[in-house]
Amino acid sequence: MKTFYPKDLSTVEVQNLLQGAVAPRPIAFASTVDKAGNVNLSPFSFFNMFSSNPPILIFSPSRRVRDNSTKHTLQNVLEVPEVVIHIVGFDRVEQLSLASTEYPKGVNEFEKAGLTPVKSDLVTPPRVKEAAVALECKVNEVKALGTDGGAGNLVICEVVTMHISESILDENGVIDPHKLSPVARLGGAWYAKITPDSLFQIPKPLANLGIGVDQIPDEIRNSPILTGNNLGRLGNVMNLPSVAEVEELSHSSELAEMRLRFKNDSESWLDHLHLRAKEELEKGNVVEAWKYLLQKQ
Numbered sequence: 382m383k384t385f386y387p388k389d390l391s392t393v394e395v396q397n398l399l400q401g402a403v404a405p406r407p408i409a410f411a412s413t414v415d416k417a418g419n420v421n422l423s424p425f426s427f428f429n430m431f432s433s434n435p436p437i438l439i440f441s442p443s444r445r446v447r448d449n450s451t452k453h454t455l456q457n458v459l460e461v462p463e464v465v466i467h468i469v470g471f472d473r474v475e476q477l478s479l480a481s482t483e484y485p486k487g488v489n490e491f492e493k494a495g496l497t498p499v500k501s502d503l504v505t506p507p508r509v510k511e512a513a514v515a516l517e518c519k520v521n522e523v524k525a526l527g528t529d530g531g532a533g534n535l536v537i538c539e540v541v542t543m544h545i546s547e548s549i550l551d552e553n554g555v556i557d558p559h560k561l562s563p564v565a566r567l568g569g570a571w572y573a574k575i576t577p578d579s580l581f582q583i584p585k586p587l588a589n590l591g592i593g594v595d596q597i598p599d600e601i602r603n604s605p606i607l608t609g610n611n612l613g614r615l616g617n618v619m620n621l622p623s624v625a626e627v628e629e630l631s632h633s634s635e636l637a638e639m640r641l642r643f644k645n646d647s648e649s650w651l652d653h654l655h656l657r658a659k660e661e662l663e664k665g666n667v668v669e670a671w672k673y674l675l676q677k678q
Contacts, residue, residue, distance in 0.1 A: 385398060392446050392529075392530060392531040393446055395531075396446065396531060397568060397569075400426075400566075400567070400568040400569075401567065401568030401569070402568075404565070404566065404567040404568060404571075404573075405565030405566065405567055405573040406426040406427070406428065406429075406565055406566045406567075407426070407428055407429060407468070407563065407565055408424050408425065408426050408428065408468075408469065408477065408563075408564060408565065408566055409424065409425045409426075409428035409438070409440040409466045409467075409468075410422065410423075410424050410466065410467035410468070410469050410477055410480070410509065410512065411423055411424070411425060411440060411454055411464050411465070411466055411467075412464065412465040412466075412467070412491075412498075412506040412507060412508060412509065413453075413454050413457035413458055413461065413463070413464050413506050414457055414461050414463075414505050414506045415453075415456065415457045415460050415461060415486075416460040416461060419457075419486065419487050419489075420489050420490075420491060420498065420506065420507060421453045421454055421457055421490060422480045422489075422490035422491050422494065422496070422509070423442075423452065423453070423454050423480055423481055423490065424469075424477050424478070424480060424481050425440045425441065425442060425454070426565075426566035427440060427441035427443065427533060428440035428441070428466075435539050436539060436540040437521075437537060437538065437539055437540075438466055438516065438518060438538045438540060439535050439536065439537050439538065440466065440536050440538070441526075441533035441534055441535050441536065442454045442455040442533075442534055442536065443531060443532060443533045443534065444527075444528075444529065444530050444531060444532045444533075444534070445530060446530040446531045447530065448530065449529060449530040451534075453486055454536075455523070455534050455536070458520050458523060458536055459523060461505055461506075462519060462520035462521075462523075463504035463505050463506055463517075463518065463519055463520060464504070464506060464518050464520060464536065464538055465501055465504060465506050465507070465508040465509075465515055465516065465517050465518065466515075466516045466518060466538065467508065467509050467512035467514060467515050467516070468512065468513065468514035468516075468561070468563055469509075469512055469513075469563070469564065470513055470561055470562040470563060470564065471562045471563075471564050471574045471575075472562070473496075473511055473512070474564045474572060474574075476494040476495055476496055476511075477494070477564070479493060479494045480493065480494040480496075491507070491509070496509050496510070496511055497509070497510035497511060498510070501515075501517050501542070502517060502542050503517050503541045503542050504517045504518065504519065504541065504542075508544065513545070513546040513548065513549045513560075513561055514543075514544070514545055514546070514549075514556075514561070515543075515544040516540045516542070516543055516544075517540070517541050517542035517543075517544075518538035518539055518540050518541060519538070519539050519541055520536055520537065520538055520539075521537045521538065521539050522535075522537040523535065523536050523537070524537065548560060549561045558575050558580060559575070559577060559580070561575070562574060562575050563575060583614075584614075584617060586617055589617055589618070589619045590619055591616050591617040591618060591619065592616055592618060592619070592620075592621070593616045594612050594613065594615070594616040595616075596616070597612060597615055597616060600651065601615070601655070601674050604651075604655045605652075606652060606655040606656055606659060607655055607658070607659060608659075611658075611659060611662050614662055614667055614670075615662070615667065615670065615671065615674075617667070618667055618668070618671065621671055621675065622668050622671050622672050622675070626668075626672060627672050627675045627676065630672045630673070630676070631676060631677075636676060639653055639654075640678060643678070644678075647678055650678050654673050654674060654676055655673075655674070657670075657673045658670040658671070658673040658674045661673065
């Protein structure tokens with residue numbers, strides 16, 4: 382493990398390490414206007430949601446490291462405290478990237494990126510017609526985090542209108558990540574996209590009072606076969622299977638064959654139990670996994 386202290390590094394070095402580590406980051410595709418009515422459209426990956434009541438989003442147009450100049454988006458929200466934040470899918474990521482070009486003030490990134498401006502309902506900046514999600518916001522506060530190059534400026538936005546394409550909603554009216562296919566930023570020039578095989582679900586611990594990994598017996602917790610993810614799933618059960626349930630599996634032909642095969646090899650017996658438990662965990666059968674782990678030779 383190599384240790385770094387920001388005070389010993391250049392701003393560029395700190396930024397590169399943080400952007401590589403804090404990833405993937407969602408991207409706010411922000412539309413703003415200045416007091417003269419000039420429109421700006423630019424992406425920001427220093428972005429997330431921070432409250433639902435009130436609905437608050439925050440993004441940060443940082444001062445440029447090379448010359449300490451500020452971005453047009455920051456200048457605009459200080460003049461006209463409104464913004465439309467869009468979430469763009471993989472099908473538009475190249476246009477989003479093009480809009481990040483540092484064109485001179487007054488150049489319309491909608492036109493440069495080939496995107497269509499649409500009049501917003503409650504705020505002055507137009508929204509992107511092609512975006513599957515457009516969130517009209519009023520700017521509650523802009524908080525500067527410093528005055529040197531690389532310093533962020535937190536633009537604290539309150540959502541006043543949400544435009545969501547029906548094409549990305551499932552039958553319950555919830556956004557389907559497969560259909561939205563959002564993109565995210567990593568370090569350097571790297572982006573990430575959602576693909577069907579990259580999505581997975583985990584039962585929320587809030588639904589249970591899990592026993593915790595600390596309550597898992599040492600021979601299971603220290604298993605060379607079970608991963609940290611496996612242990613986390615095992616620790617998220619409220620109760621272990623009953624003695625009767627464990628006993629029922631004990632009498633199965635599978636366990637009888639395993640006992641015969643490993644009657645003189647307790648280490649292999651445990652390894653095979655853990656392998657079978659791992660298989661069940663990967664199928665989502667947590668209780669079944671515990672039944673294997675609680676077997677006696």
